[in-house]
């Protein structure tokens with residue numbers, strides 16, 4: 001179920017409830033079950049859904065709602081709040097880079113997630129706002145990673161550092177960070193590998209790059225269409241590096257909303273941007289309330 005369909009199913013469930021003659025426990029249960037089915041089909045983890053149902057039932061006690069109060073509105077608000085909660089990591093906001101102060105932001109994620117594209121979009125987004133970003137290719141595993149990031153950087157005129165003949169990603173990352181610090185760049189972005197011969201090696205490499213570059217923020221990049229695998233994938237990265245934020249890519253086409261909800265739960269980190277296309281400008285700040293409002297129609 002793609003994101004637009006999820007929105008359609010959720011708003012249908014709510015409309016059915018609001019159109020019922022009498023709002024009783026049966027109508028509430030039917031509505032919550034319909035919402036649960038829609039979320040499951042959109043790849044939201046079962047545990048998150050059952051917690052959500054329990055929370056709504058706790059908030060909405062139909063017998064306790066005084067006459068004259070609008071039960072439909074109370075239920076609608078509870079559903080809205082719970083969906084927002086699912087996208088809220090329940091922690092203080094993650095580190096946000098500040099203008100005029102150098103920040104290092106390390107990007108992690110599996111190959112194909114859209115990490116390299118997203119690094120460039122993130123740099124371009126900040127550049128348009130007057131920042132002085134720089135890009136470093138610390139992916140020494142994938143042939144082509146160097147050229148891809150270099151070309152992206154050239155397209156949007158952002159300084160780039162990489163060494164195509166060097167095999168040690170830690171060395172390249174550290175050299176790049178040192179160079180751009182000297183050049184007074186205020187947003188130093190480190191792109192990393194997304195694949196290794198063994199997955200354990202990838203996570204060890206992430207740990208080493210992170211330890212050596214001491215990023216202010218680690219961003220986990222996730223393909224929005226990966227579905228149920230999102231939770232485990234996000235958690236695996238979180239266990240090796242201090243993921244502080246999530247960016248969900250490919251929200252334009254076959255993306256299911258559920259992966260984003262699971263990644264937030266697994267990393268206890270907020271979604272900060274979403275990717276909505278292959279081009280540099282197809283990148284949006286992620287805002288929970290408008291996103292949920294849109295979903296509910």
Ligand code: GDP
Nearest residue numbers: 111112113114115116117249250275276277278
């Ligand atoms: P990496 O292996 O994680 O570095 O992934 P890449 O940045 O090379 O991206 C993999 C593919 O996904 C490329 O074809 C990108 O153009 C595409 N891609 C990345 N972000 C988006 C997005 O938000 N929407 C769409 N439709 N495609 C994207």
